[in-house]
Each structure stands twice: as structure tokens, then as C-alpha cells.
Amino acid sequence: MTITFDENIPIFQQVAYIIEDDILNGTFRVDEQILSVAQFSQLFQINPATVVKGIGLLVNEGIVYKKRGLGMFVSADAKVKIQQKRKERFHKEMLADLLSEADKLGLTTDEIINMIKQLRKD
């Protein structure tokens, strides 16, 4: 399987996102083992050094933990941590990009909020 990588984000971060997504959607549950570096590298055809770096991000953030000689496992509070981190990114990056586009179009804050409410209803 090959996935198309977003050129605007370093691949190791995308490796972390892929694993985070799989934790959020229940593919990997608490205290379950995630894919090994070799499996991940082969599945997505990414250099193992890049995969190690991506998993390293998740270890530093306490989203996965290492069991010596066994592999990487999902932390108890992984979901909460991922959501917190991603909410911040949603706020600071995605909304900022959205607003910069809205500025080009001359949309007011009220107009934007109404659009969001409309979409939420549908």
C-alpha cells in the first residue's frame, strides 16, 4: 500500500498522524501493540529511520510507550492527549488558514459563523 504524502508536512510527522488516527479510530486500543518499524516501513514504503523518528514523537508526548524487547504500546490516556494536541493545531493552524482565505473573500466573522452553523445542521 502506498499513501500519498502531503508535501507540506515532514514525513515523520505524517507517520505520527497515521498512528494517531489509528488510535483515535480504535485500530489500536489502550495497551495494544502498534505496528513495528519494519512493518510500518514496508506497508507504507517509508525509510525506517523516518518511521523511528515519527514514533519517537509519540513516545515523547506519552502517546505510546516502549516495552523493552517487545515493541511500542498505546498509553492509557493516548486518546485524550492526541485530542488535546490536535485541538490546538485545529485552532492555531487550520482556523488561521481558513480565516486567511475568508479575508481574501471579504467574509465577516458573522458570515463565517453562520456558514459553520449551517453545515453543522446538515
Added chain:
Amino acid sequence: MSIALACDNITKSYGATTALRNLSLQLEEGAIYGLLGRNGAGKTTLLNTIAGGIGADSGTIEVYGRKLSKREQPNACCYVRAEFSHFGGARVIEVLQIAAAVYPHWDWDYARELLKLFLIDPGQKIRQLSSGTRSLIGNIIGLASRAPLTLYDEPVLGLDVLMRERFYKALMEDYANHPRTILLSTHLIDEIAPIVEKICILEAGSLLLQENMEQIRMSAYLIRGNSEAVASFTSGKRVIYQEAYGRGMLAAIYEKLDDQKTRFAKEQGLSIETLSLQKLFLYLIEGGL
């Protein structure tokens, strides 16, 4: 990290043509390198010189810290030439038997597995094979040799998309299980971007750029917008290519930008996007840095 290969100041000329010009290059042990360059940039000459197929006019080559004599074929090295074409009259299995005798770490089980993966009949003669299948024979030798230093010259030349994907997958899997140093030349630049850890770009026989892939992804940008805004943003930065259109300007820069700088550019109404490796390569060659 220790150095698997060190080329120092290599020059090689063919008559009036200089194929390699004072080229120095070091490869760290256990990493995969992509070797990029236009036709005639010197990629094959470099690989063949390292493998001892041709002797350099001057300069030295060290493999795992040992200096090679001229045209010495280093034991630790497996060189896979583009479109394997030796022993045309031999059968595939016979060619693999020769390789098995040459490479001390040869793995027969793995070689047989690869024949199945690449759908190759071991009884066929080399000259009956298509060019893509001949490339695959070379790749089987490169993989199953498990040589500490493996050089591939255009390993996906002539391969269809299915076989290219199978080769990349096998390369990744076997590299993860048996780490080694790999140098791989290709024109399909964006396909190898996620696979390689580092990139070497050759141009006119010299090394134009050697860099970590992740570093490149964080440093190569295309800026577009109003000429003045582009000029003021790129001022003092390393601009590798620019082109004006009407009141607009397109500029490729090679410089690490943090979030703050990116945000600032967007506030100035500039569009800013990361360059793919292929685009970076193109602009480097076009712009001449």
C-alpha cells in the same frame, strides 16, 4: 556514525569529456542514499568507479576505512548495473548461482522468494527477458547479496508500476531487517523521496547538493505573489530560481522557514508551498544555484 564510503577528490575524464570533476562524497553506514542527476551528470561513472569497474584519473576511494587500489573491486560492495545484461546466453538460475559464489552473505531462500515475487521463471535465458525483467534480475542480486554496501544504477528502469512498488517494498522490508548502506540512482525522483534518507545531486561531474530528506522538505519552498512582496520576502534568503510574470513573481528558495516566517509570508498575501524533491531538483538545475 561511521563512514561506509569516502570518495575524495575524484576526477575521471573520457578524452575531452570530464565525467567526474574533483568529486568528494561520504556515505554514512546504514543509510539509504538517492543519487540524482541529469543524463550525463556522471552518476553511472561514479557508481562504476566505486565498484572498481573503471579507474579514476586521480583521487581516492575508501570503503569501510580501507583505501582501495586503482580498479580494486571492494568485497563489501555489490554493484547492480542498469538493465542487467551479462551472460546473455545463461539461464536466470545460472546467473544467480554465479552471484551466490561471489557474495559471501548471499541468501538463497530470499533469492527464490524474490523470483516468485517478481514473477520470473528461473529457467529462462537472460537474452529472452524484457529490459524491465533484466533490471529485476539485477535487483534480486542486489537484495539477496546482502552486501554491506549496495549500489543500484537505475534499478526501476523499464519496470511497470506494479513491479516498481514490489521492488520498493522488498527494498524497505529487507533494509529494515538487514540494515546496510545503499546508494541508488534514479530519474523517478518523487517515487524514491519517502524511501531514501539522504539525497546526493550530481551536476556536470560535481556534487551539487548532499542533504537529509527531512531537511530538504523543511527547506525547499515555492513562493508566489506580487513581485514586490516576493522580492522583499526573499531578500537575504537563498533564492535558487525565480521567474516574473506580469506583476507577479515566482521564486524557489532553499532556506529553513519556521512557522512564524511562513505565517508572515501568508499575511503579506504570498502563497507558500513546499517543493517536491523533483521540483527542487529541477529548479536547482535550471537556476544553477
